[in-house]
Amino acid sequence: MSDAADGDGLSVGRVAARLGVTVRTLHHWDGIGLARPSLRTAAGYRLYTVGDLERLQRIVVYRELGLGLEGIRAVLDDTTTDVPGTLRVQRAQVEERIDRLRELGAGLDRMIDAHERGLLLTVEEQAAILGPGWNPDWSAQARERYGDTAQWSQYAERSAARGPEEWQAVTDAVAALDRALGEAMDAGVTPGGPEANRLVERHREVFASYFPLTRQMQVCLARRYEAEPAFAAHYDAVRPGLAAWFRRVVDASARAHGIDPDTAGWQDRP
Known part of the structure; x- marks a missing residue:
């Protein structure tokens, strides 16, 4: 941040590039009073100081953790806010999302498996359910014959859920x-x-x-x-x-x- 330490500050574009956010986002945060630039040029252009950048970096971190803008404002500005408690609540929500993503990942694995194999049953399960006359190789043969059809995709979607x-x-x-x-x-x-x-x-x-x-x-x-x-x-x-x-x-x-x-x-x- 040495390039902001000369008193001139950094432009909106340079700050946006440094933080990985859009100029529009910085304008929005300025508009709602969450992160306002401390300096302006004679022409009225925004300039951000080192202190502004530090606040913005904290905002970006909290936003990545899933806090809403008002929650971030409370953490940064409200001295009565229980910051550890707020972060613990957010952590619990993150863990819930992680669990959900794991479930989605398992579902995707099963869908991929269904598209590749068709019938998601063990050989023993196939024999028990479909009878001794069932040939476990038939599913692979069907995929080879019909795997590029819409009907195979529909069959795989149903199979993945069963x-x-x-x-x-x-x-x-x-x-x-x-x-x-x-x-x-x-x-x-x-x-x-x-x-x-x-x-x-x-x-x-x-x-x-x-x-x-x-x-x-x-x-x-x-x-x-x-x-x-x-x-x-x-x-x-x-x-x-x-x-x-x-x-x-x-x-x-x-x-x-x-x-x-x-x-x-x-x-x-x-």
Whole structure:
């Protein structure tokens, strides 16, 4: 601060640069009487002395600690203020923010993990929840195939928020839907009828546990259920021919909503 010791003081710009604040901030502190420059040039420009700089440095420190401007004013100017007590309160608030930031950091780590792995369950948890037929490698294969899609990001966001109990609930909902589809097929439910259409809507609701499913996307998914061996085997294990029946049910519902199943594409918006 030797350059302020010659009696001329420092300009607002030089002080702002030295303290890492803006000129506007210094003007504001001057305007509210928190830190006024002791000198003025003949032209009326502000000049800060060594003593002014010391006060400003204390203000910057207290502001970094989270004190509001009125709190800083009290610490600096009010002789009745319990400064240690005020700082202890502020310390407690800082610790609360630190704890919150740690929680946010843990949440970010989990989100990153979900984007990279998909399913945040141990191999043992996957076997217990998803059944012995589940292959733990499927999640990695799905990321390799779909990792650059919006649906994978949506799936990861949901996965990051779920533990074993939440995944168990999803698994139970899927199993209940599978049973309902098999029972409807046994009962001769006709594609396009009220009961069939209710099952189509239920499928979309259950599937939203992974990512939102438009009707066009549902048509494409139902075709995959029938065409891809792994999917077909799953549904045919519930009821022989269930994958093909469900595709017809979905196609009929799509037509009722003005969608041609033969030309439907993977559209994530209606």
